[in-house]
Amino acid sequence: MKLMDHILRGLSAIVLAAFVTLGSAPVHAQGGLILLPEQENLPSEAEQGPGLTADRLNLHRGSTVEDDTPAPRVWVSPLRLTDLQVRRNGQLARVTGERELVAFDLYVADPSRTQRLQLVTVSSINLLPERSFMRVLINGTDLGRTPLDNFETEDRDEIILPPGTLRAGRNAVQIEFRQGHRIFCGPEASFDLWTDIDLTQSGLVLDAANGGTGADGFMMGLAAQSAALAPVEIRGIDSLGAEAEPWRRALVRRLNQSLVGAPVVFDFTDYWTLEQGSRGHARITILPAAQSRVSFQVGGDGARVMVLEVAQGTRPADLLDQIPQLEPQAQADLAPLLSAETENSFADFGIHTESFSQRYAIRNHPFRLPDDWLILTAEKARIYLDYAYVEGLPPESMLLIRVNGQSIRLLPLRGEGGAPITRFPIDFEARIMQPGTNTLTFEMMVPGDPADLPCPAYDQPFLQIGESSSLFVPYSPPMSIPDMDLAFSALTPDSLRRNELSGRAYSESDVLTLSAALARARGDIRPSTLHLVSIDDLGAVPMAHHRADRKLLEDTVLITPEYEALLAQQEAAEDPFAARRQQERGFTAALSNIWALLLDKVYWVRDRIFPSNGDQLNAWLSERRGQAVLFHLDPNRPGEIWMLRSADSDMTKIAQSIAAARAYGRGPRGQVSILGHDGGWDNWIAPDRQPNLLEPWSFQNFRAAMGNFVSARPIFYTFLMLLLALASALVALRLVISTREKL
Incomplete structure (x- = not known):
């Protein structure tokens, strides 16, 4: 107990001493706040180093009124x-070659x-940077x-336009690309x-905003x-009820005709939609x-x-014709029509001095x-060519002329340079020419001299073809x-047809995209129809007497170039047992190959005499791959x-x-056409078409018309003439024998 008393007395003394000490300290209290004593010799703001300076505090403050002001939205026309x-x-658009002129349209609302x-x-x-540049022309004004x-x-180059260069509405822009190789020279x-x-x-x-x-x-x-290539939104067209469909077709057609270039795609939506990822x-x-x-x-x-x-009953043309900016452009025109039995100058079908x-x-062209x-x-057509080329071109320089992709003449550009050839x-x-759209092609090649050094600077043309040249087209009944x-050129947005099976292979967006491509005025010649079919619906395609193999058709559109390359790589792998198998086949294999x-x-002879038989279409399909088949x-x-x-x-x-095919030709022809992965069309023409x-038959058209009938199936008619000759010979022989018996 005494020990406990001593401990309690010691603790009491310690507590009392603490209170005394606190009581002797100067304490200032105001309003319940404890004021810290003033400190002298505080470091300046510059000496605080990484402390909380005013600038650092501003980083943690809310944005000021000026910072809240949104930056003006800048976009590009x-x-x-x-x-x-x-x-x-x-x-991205790629321009290839040494010197190319590319045309654009530029729309401006307020040029000022x-x-x-x-x-x-x-x-x-x-x-080669020293010889590579682009020259911009707007409405004929050269901007350097x-x-x-x-x-x-990618990087940007800016050009300040002189006042008066632009005009309200559509402006014609041309960019000439001059591109020189830094090492080599020539076509390759x-x-x-x-x-x-x-x-x-x-x-x-x-x-x-402006x-x-x-x-x-x-x-x-x-x-x-x-x-x-983003779709343009059209809102509320379904509110027109029964009149919605004519308005839908009219808008797709008119807006695509008013803009030159790639087809404009549309998206028909309601008035209220979810916010898009990017602003329209x-x-x-x-x-x-x-x-x-x-x-x-x-x-x-x-x-x-x-x-x-x-308003109810309003025709689309009543409103759209009030907008001059929606007038159809020249790209909606048909290719120039030539006349038979006359010379058609190159100027008549749009070829000026080339x-x-x-x-x-x-x-x-x-x-x-x-x-x-x-x-x-085998009747002949004729081109009268007016052209001129410079002197001193390398010996291998040449001009290749083609019609519908088939070469008709190779002209060497040597020996007569410096003077016009008329x-x-x-x-x-x-x-070689066909009814409907045809294409005349000029291809020029001038080798480098030398080929392993950069081409020298040269601004003058190597070759010029005059617009006074002409094409003579012979008579045809x-x-x-x-x-x-003929059917392809007459397709319109109204031509598209889908069924239940193809509805899964072609979405509504796909149909609208195709409608945009067909909206240009190449149609309206005669009614035609484009049926959209899927692989599951191949039985709906009328084949007539042709026997297209379903498996080959599926391979044509399902096998990709990447998969074919993989198969070719596997087949190219060396087989160590191939030589042994070849030896074991021996003489039997040789006889089999000869047979x-x-x-x-x-x-081959049978197919030429009776073209409807055989398997020519399937043989053609087995070697083709593409993204679409017509x-x-x-x-x-x-x-x-x-x-x-x-x-x-x-x-x-x-x-x-x-x-592109409807505008420039080189499109689908014949009976089957495959759109390749490179964007080109590969066509199959049935050998038995008549x-x-x-x-009516007449003396004027008999020779030309009969020539066409015979030329369509020449081997058949040749064998027919042989059979008639043989039959005539047998009749004559029988007549001679019977006459001699009577004698």
Whole structure:
């Protein structure tokens, strides 16, 4: 107990001492706050180092009023590529060769609001920077040269436009690309020269809020929306009820006719939709109203909106004809039509003086012949060529002339340089040309001299072809022959047909994309139909007497080039037992090969005499691969085409190929046409198709018409004549024998 008392007394003393100590300290209390004593000799703000300075505190504060102000939305009124022959991959267009001139359209709402043009490009590392540049012309005004020196990644070049260069509405832009190889010179080297231009980022830089309104502003937004191949939204068309479908067709047709270049794709939606991942540049809103009118507004997202207030019974043309900016452009015109039995000058079908200033160049010029023109005989057509080339070209320089892809003449460019050559006759078989669309092609090649050094600077053209040149087309009686081109050229957005099976292979977006490609005015010649079929619905394709193998058709659209390359690589692997198997086959295998060769010859003769027999279509299909196949096998249904597509094909690329074929030729022909993965068309023509005479027989048309009938199946008619001759000989022999018996 005493010990506990001592401990308690000690603790009490300690507590008491603590209170005394606290009581002697100066304590200042005001309002319940303990004030810290003032400290002297505090370091200055500069001496605090990484402490909480005013600048560092500002980093943690909320944004000021000035920072909350949104930056102005800047977007580009893009260059719209008008030449569908330029290779395009998404938003990038590739220009290949030493010297190429590419045409664009540029839409401007208010020229006074912007004077800055930007071009976003990337070029091949093979370009020699000192001799590679692009020259820009807007409405004929030369804006000078811009070097092509963006080699590794895309970069932008800006051009300040002089006042008065632009005009409201559509502006014609031409960019000349000059590209020189840094090591080699010649046609082969020109394929290594390319520049990619970004079509979504190249154009006029402007503030979206001040980009302009009205019809010109809407066209500017429409071009910007379609530059990246994005669909243009059309809202509320279903509110028109029974009149919605005519308006849908009219809008797709009119807007595609008013814009040159790639087809414009549309997306028909309701008034209220989920917010898109990226803001739109243009859209169309349709509102039912008591009185019809057109107005142009700016949406909350900056998009240019064309508002169509439609009263009941209003025709689409009543409103759309009020907008001059929606007038059809020249790209909707048919290729020039030539006349038979006369000389048609090159100027008549759009070929002006053609200049070639590069080592390799190829130029295609489409033209049309009447739909009832047909020559299958060996009758000649003739080109009278006016041309001139410079002196001193390398010996291997040449000009190759082709019609519908078939070479008709190779002209050496040597010996007569420096002087014009006029009316040089070039004869070729007229049967190379076909009713409908044809293509005349010039291909020039000038080797490097020397080929292992960069080409010297040269601005003058190597070759010029005069517009005074002409093409003579011989006479043909009115005749026709089964061919896909006539039905293909007459397709319109109303031509598309789907069934229950094909509805799963072709989405609504796919149908709208195809409709956009067919909206150009190449149609309206005669009604035609495009049936969209799937692999599961191949039985719906009328084959007539042809026996197309289903497995081969499936392989045509299902086997990709990558898979074929893998198979070829596996087959190329060396088989260690191949030599031993070859030795074991011995003499029996040799006899088998000889017998197979003889059978092939017999089948070849049989197929020529009776073309409807045999397996020629399947042999052709087994060697082709593509992303889409067009069928036109039944001659009793001349206005109908069936289309089969690959499951992983891109409908946008198919639509672009269709639009290019309708504009420039070299499209589907014959009875089966395959769209290859490179965008070209490969055609099969049935050997047994028969021509038809479209007028009564007469002395004037008998020779030409009968020549076409015989030329369609020459071996058949040859054997027929032999049989008739043999029968006549037997009758004559019988007559002679019977006469001698009576004597």
